[in-house]
Amino acid sequence: MTAGTQSVSLNVNGRTVHLTIDDPAMPLLYALRNDLGLHGPRFGCGLGQCGACTVHLDGAAIRSCVFPAVAAAGHSVVTLEGLGTPEKPHPLQQAFIDEQAVQCGYCINGMIMQSAALVSANKHPTDDEIKQALAYNLCRCGTHLRIVRAVKRACSGA
């Protein structure tokens, strides 16, 4: 280990992981994608503006592209992979499939993770509440209407 290198432990998708971090400024996103090989959280802007990198930290939706990895030490992180799998999807993931609420899908990680945080606090959000909760998640393909329908569907079945 060189000077400045730190070892941190955190829980990711239910597993304890140990990371060696050589720069305390490195955002969590890079640890998740490169050190842990996760594909759910995505790099979109690196500025916290678009939401493609959203993960849950102790249940709250955060922008992992601007959240230092070292600050996640001792906390619990859940990514899109931690919500469910194609074989056993989370109700939101299933609703996105049912509503075909994807075009390119690059933003969808953020849409699902942000919505999951919303739904855990508000079991039956209105359309307006969903739109407000996702107001800072950007989609360029124009899948918004389907995304709102998918969130509604997930809540109606819950």
Added chain:
Amino acid sequence: MSSPPPVSRREFLKFGGLVVSFALPVRLAFAENAGLPASATPAKTVAPDQVDGFLAIDRHGKVTVFSGKVDLGTGVRTAITQIAAEELDVPMARVNVIQGDTLLTPDQGPTYGSLSIQNGGVQIRQAAATARRALLQQAAQRLSIDEHELTVDGGVIKPKNGTASVSYGDLIGGRTFALQLDKNAPLKDPAAYATVGRSQPRLDIPDKVTGRFTYMHDFRVAGMVHARVVRPPAIGATLLSVNEDSVSRVPGIIGVVRQRNFLAVVAQTEWGAISAARQLKATWSDWQGLPDEDKLWEYVRSTKITKDDVTSDRGDVDAALAAADKRVSATYDFAIHTHGSIGPSCAVASFEGGKLTCWSASQATHNLRQQLALMFGIPDADVRVIYIDGSGCYGRNGHEDAAADAALLAREVGRPVRVQWMRADEHGWDPKGPPTLIDMQAALDASGDVTAWYSQFYGPEGVAGRVKLVAADLAAMPHETVMSPGGIINGTAVPYTFPSVKTLAHRLVSTPLRPSWIRAPGRMQSAFANETFLDEIAVATHADPFELRLRYLAGDSRAVELLERLARFANWQKRSAGKPAGGGTATGRGMAFVKYENNRTYVGMVATIEIVRATGVITAKHFAVVQDCGQIINPDGVKNQIEGNVVQTVSRTLIEQVHFDRSRVTSIDWQTYPILTFPDVPQIDIDLIDRPNEKPWGAGEPSSAIVSAAISNAVFDAIGVRLRSVPFSPQKTLAALKS
């Protein structure tokens, strides 16, 4: 540059194995059946006139389709799967699609222009039909039964009455068809379709919503290192000096690569590359070659015209204008737009033994291969470009440029290199939809009929060729020297039967920022001018906008059917002029129509908008859309495209504009280039006209073309003010209200 750590033979071998693994399913399909090792099988043909170019069937009956068209997030993979499964009578689950791999897939042209199904899908369908007929003929021989007595069910051929059967796998498994693609091979009767024409769930969605999908951005190869480009602070600046010591302490740094004005940093880790790019100290010359943004339209109008393209010319427009009872004229302009993919461009490249392999989300891997071969001075055959799905691509964005960055760096570093553009690289350096100006004139007679229609379009010269690669340009390596803005003049002509028509495109020698095509390039701008101007004529002649259009579309039954259906679907209330406006918040409705490029997809829409007079803020509330794109492959897929077209173009119409100073693009992130967000997204209702016996036409662009006009016309209906400059910013709207 600093010398990279030596790459072990073992790493290269591992890497080599990964390269080959892409070809593995195919080669195995041949090899397994022939009892040969994979390496002993012949190279697969990519000839577009050969069935084997597009199709392979292994001994288990598994079908592999080789598609030159790629899925840019539009559902093309699923639609191509449907088409092949339908024509071959196999379940979709038995079809796998390989896309855009220059070693394996025929060159079907770039994935643009709403042509993936119309051209690419139709070619694959014909290959499948040719294959199906050959398989039936073989089965007839094998079973000694007349070909016409045979049916196919799930890839098994059997007599209509009887039990004998033979499967595709038995007949062809692993061998080549060695057949010319027959344009006359009989196609399945659409009445018997089980898969095409029905909404099939997209194949990629389960993996995309669970994080299992591999995007270009997720792709890794062994031994790969990470790079970031450091672009000039001014577009045409010269790199004067680089202080490599400024990054020597960055953890994981491998080195700095400089070639002329191309500058990049390479590191073992991605964050190391990002840190180094931020910390690298370099000095650049000053450059202020961009025009004054505040005088953009004067600049466009005064740019040298290199040629005029006459896209339609009928009757005597000059005489009709001179003899007019009333003349109407207006000028429209449309701002510079960026693609704005949510994931900035990314690529991985490897140079090995002088041969380049590049993984890219390019919409045109075959073109990119030729561009890279030109750049590095190597034969096309020594370049392989492999498509991997990227973030949504709405035209020629930065993917190809990232590929060139990665290739140049891979050559310099001697290891596979991954380049990921940062947000500012994408917004600042992707090629832009060029600024477009359109002058319209019409002559009206005493009865309110249009006697002349004259339009003049101002846009950069060039076609949908190959857009210059940034890295080749900066590094002074061979590259294209002409502009390629796309087929921007294809929508200038109109489908309306006015007695005299002239549509002219003035082609300009330059445009401020490197141009390329963005969804409905030029056609969106033309449709904005054409359909808004027609609304102005409707107002001037006290005509209902539907009736006015129908008057000049009488010979086109599909256009007439579409407009009549739209009027019903949208519950259109006939009117003779813009209604008087009142109240703090006004609402209005406007319609627009296009026959895309005057030869295919028909689409019409009615927009409902709301405008707050005090602020000038326009909100698009609702769209009713009717579309006839001929035969529909996947209705839900088409609807998804229409919704996307509407939402994206509402964003472009109301708020988007690339800003720049004299040196650089200043719209470099989502704050400086905002796009539409959830609270402002309109509701959309869609009515599709399916014509199973007609050709399938494109759906990825046409409906986008008329959104701006529909909104402009709705604004006029609401407040009696005509907006002719995209975006319809509150400032412009307030200024128009005051004047």
